[in-house]
Amino acid sequence: MDTSYHVIGLMSGTSLDGLDITYCRFTYKSHNWIYEILNTNTLPYTDTLIDSLRGAESASGLKLVELDHAFGRFMGQQVHQFVQQHAIRPDFVASHGHTIFHQPEKHVSLQLGHGAYLAAGAQLPVVCDFRTLDIALGGQGAPLVPIGDELLFGHYDYCINLGGIANVSYNRNGARLAFDTSACNMLLNTLANSVGLPYDDNGALARSGTLHPKLLEDLNQPAYFSAPAPKSLGKEWVLAHSLKSIGESDASVADKLHTVCHHIAQQLQHALPKLHEGQHRVLLTGGGAFNGYLVEQIQQQLGPMYNVEVPSPEVVSFKEALIFAFLGVLRWRGEHNCLSSVTGASRNNIGGAIYLA
Template sequence: MDTSYHVIGLMSGTSLDGLDIAYCRFTYKSQNWIYEILNTTTLPYTDELIDSLRGAETATALELVELDHAFGRFMGQQVHEFVQQHEIHPDFVASHGHTIFHQPGKHISLQLGHGAYLAAHAQLPVVCDFRTLDIALGGQGAPLVPIGDELLFGNYDYCVNLGGIANVSYAQRNTRRAFDTSACNMLLNTLANSLGMPYDNNGDLARSGSLQHNLLEALNSPSHFSTPPPKSLGKEWVLQYSLKSIEESQASVADKLHTVCHHIAQQLRQALPLLHEGRHRVLLTGGGAFNAYLVEQIKQQLGAQYEVEVPAPEVVSFKEALIFAFLGVLRWRGEHNCLSSVTGASRNNTGGAIYLC
């Protein structure tokens, strides 16, 4: 018998683009998972909320708890309005939350948006806090998307997400591998924001710049890039290394954007091993996939052995929200949704707290 779940997935990325909401149907049929994206929206954050989330790592303990509850309430209210607007009947909500701290070496990863407040205001059950169990088991708590790549997008050799932080996922000798390759939109959007632009549309400004070799060398120099996986990046690392190198450069914003695109593409090239003979299919999603100049650089760096594909805009924009909805389904079923081969945890695990409303 086919089994179906209707789930709302929520994703708030490090680039602070807004809250992604994806209403999805997952059907388990003939030992395979089939997904459908039914309704979507992205809700831009107000300047006030952006400032609060951006400054959360230096907030007092009391302020952090208040923001955790307030952001959960906000997400719950948005979900409730979304449900009413589309006249839908989800089984539950699966939320990634918004990452404030990610320091797995210290056994810390904190995502704001408390599940109890989300459930109370959405008036729906909630699955959230997907990372903590994996970290408790000695893992990185990231990336979490790879099991979705394996079960929903397994026809691709590599799944690359160009979000606030870029990451890659692939199967090697029947084992799923995944890790963060570099900062991505956190750098590109910060540079565009400095000129009053939300982002560099199509990468046009980056295209107009020129390569700054000293900056490229500085961006490529941190030991993360030569460290074997499992490995992951957080906002703290990006601030300490990538953004610091960018701030110290005297180059123009256009030149910095141009150079950052080369950096992202070079690190991605280093991360993708050849898995077999013939062409390798590469799926590009995340906001960076809309940056035509960045995509061109990735294609150029990877070369003819890699067939780079940018899917429909709906998948580009909402793949992470889709997969967190799917992680919620696996948690709901009591099945593994986090892979030790990816995170370095002592075992595969079933992460996520459930709040029943």
């Protein structure tokens, strides 16, 4: 028999574009999962909330707990309004939260937005805290999206997400592999913000710049890029390496944006092995997929054997929220939603805490 779930997925990325909300239907039919995106919205954050989230890593323990609860309450209120606006009846909410710390080598990864406060505000059950169990099992706790790539987007050879941090996912010899390849929108948006822009629209400013070889060399220098997977990046690493190199460069903002696009594309090229003869299908999603100059550089770096495909704007913008909704479904069913082949944990695991409203 077909089994269907109606779920709201929530995603708040490191680029702080806002809270992505997507209402999805997942149907298990003939041993395959089918997804439908039914309703979506992105809620921009206020300047006050952006400042609070940006400054959270240096907040006191008390302030961090207060923000964790307040952000959970905020998400719950937004979900409640979304449900009323669209007159829908979700089975539950699945939330990624907002990452403040990610240092798996220290067994630390914190996503703000407490599930209890989210459940109370939304008046719905909540699945959240997807990373902690995997880290407790010795894994990176990231990336988490690859099982969704495998089960929902498996007809692509590679799935690349250009979010605050870029990552790639692919199947090799029957095992799913995935890892973060470089910072992405965290760099591009920081540079755009420095000249009063929310983002570099279609990469126009980057396109107007020229390559700065010294900056490119500095961006490509860190040992992370040559380290084997499993591996993942956090905001702390980006601040200490990529953003530090950008800040120390005397290049213009346009030249920095231009060079960063080359850096992102080069690291993706290094990350994608040739899996088979013939053409390779590459799915490109995340906010960076709207940056025309960056997409061109990725296609150019990968070469003609790789067909870079940008799907509908809905999938580009909401794929991560969609997949966290799907991770919630797998958790709800008691099925593995985190792959040891990706994270390096001692075993596949069923991540996520459940709060019943």
